Amino acid sequence: MVRRQHAQRHIFEMILPDGEKLWDPALRRIDEVLEDEALIDQVEEALRRRRPQSGVRGRPGTPVAVVLRMLVLKHLYQWSFEECEREVRGSLVYRAFCHIGCEAVPDDTTLIRVAQALGPEVLKAMLERLVEVARRRQVVRGRKLRVDTTGVETNIHHPTDSTLLQDGVRVLTRTLHKIRRVVGKLRFRDRTRSVSRRVFAIATESRKLGEEGQAGLKKLYRQWMGTTRAVVRQAARAVGQAQRRAKPLAPRRRQRVQGLCQQVKHMSALTRRVLEQTRARVLKGDTHHPGKVLSVFESHTEAIRKGKKVKPTEFGKLVKIQEAESQFITDYEVCAERVPDGELWEPSLERHQQLFGRPPHLATADAAFASAANERAATAREIKHVALPRRGRLSAARRAHQQQRWFRRALRWRTGCEGRISALKRRHGLSRCRYRGAAGMERWVGLGVLANNLLALARAPAPKSRMSSKR
Secondary structure (H helix, E strand, O other): OOOOOOOOOOHHHHHOOOHHHHOOHHHHHHHHHOOOHHHHHHHHHHHHOOOOOOOOOOOOOOOHHHHHHHHHHHHHOOOOHHHHHHHHHOOHHHHHHOOOOOOOOOOHHHHHHHHOOOOHHHHHHHHHHHHHHHHHOOOOOOOEEEEEEEEEEOOOOOOOHHHHHHHHHHHHHHHHHHHHHHHOOOOOOOOHHHHHHHHHHHHHHOOOOHHHHHHHHHHHHHHHHHHHHHHHHHHHHHHHHHHHHOOOOOHHHHHHHHHHHHHHHHHHHHHHHHHHHHHHHHHOOOOOOOOOOOOOOOOOOEEEOOOOOOOOOEEEEEEEEEEOHHHOEEEEEEOOOOOOHHHHHHHHHHHHHHHHOOOOOEEEEOHHHOOHHHHHHHHHOOOOEEEOOOOOOOOHHHHHHHOOHHHHHHHHHHOHHHHHHHHHHHHHOOOEOOOOHHHHHHHHHHHHHHHHHHHHHHHOOOOOOHHHHHO
């Protein structure tokens, strides 16, 4: 049963009379922000959608306030689920912050399961609510807008053709072993030892230079691809056998076999795609094969090139970050497909208009967003100052335009977006996503943005009252 919070939570009043002095001032202000009933309502609604009757029946579950606050702590300090459980259990301050008090701390598996209920729509709604709170506290006014993009890596190894084939074969073989343990006798051949030898031989041969080395590499790849095709064929036959043998089993065991068979079919389809791209890349020399598979575990991964010298190519998803004043992020977007930065400009302006009810006074971005069409789109929305620096050789009129004082000040303010992205990656873990799947990427980025905004609200100065401003 879904509960909002525990009935008793004041552990400090029982143990430490001066326990308030142990609190970090920023954490105390975040605690005040999270008392907002609208935020708790959004999380409660998401948890109730998992089970239709969970609001009125069932054993007491983890309270909504505890779930929200533990997830905030996890992404605020870049902890794992296990570290979050351990830190909260051993700290009186964190127990008080999470509204746990003397109650039991939810374990890491419970937190993992409950956190999956917070989808992209819930996190976006929570971000909108934080924007309203920031406007009420006069932290943001919506007079400025800066936009930038970055790459968030998925948690995969560096992709090569041989290791992708190896991953597919290993997963297929491992899943067939699981099916055999349920249905009993199942005919298939375990090729994992020969797989390791072939991958090692390809890695050794790839160090050789010249035509002789390339010829030997292609020969090894042909053998390796033949082995992979044999594994895919035997997996298809084994699935048919398993489905026939599962008919007399108990319903729960039969359902288990059906789920494993679906995993085999999904992995077989991915492995066939890897075979096609290996044939095109290695045997035919077509390195620009469309629809590349960069990971069989995180199939949504894309190659992102941002021009970084240290890391020319990143493997993950492109994320747009949109900011207003006070380093407060008003919107984010995990792009389903890699798109040019310039195509994200107009949606960012439209989103700002929806959030604040008016266009910004100043809108700026880096040169990747600069184009005459984007400047016209901003001007059509009655944005007074649009600072999009052009690339290449500039005309005299354009050079004079970009040398104006307001333009140069806008570009200096725009560079703060680079620092905000750096802080997101360094402090809140957006350099590499530790959750699985496309939904996990959305959840990882969304929770990181929420943690950043809560910290920005905590560090913002208190709003001035009208009486003090008149004085």
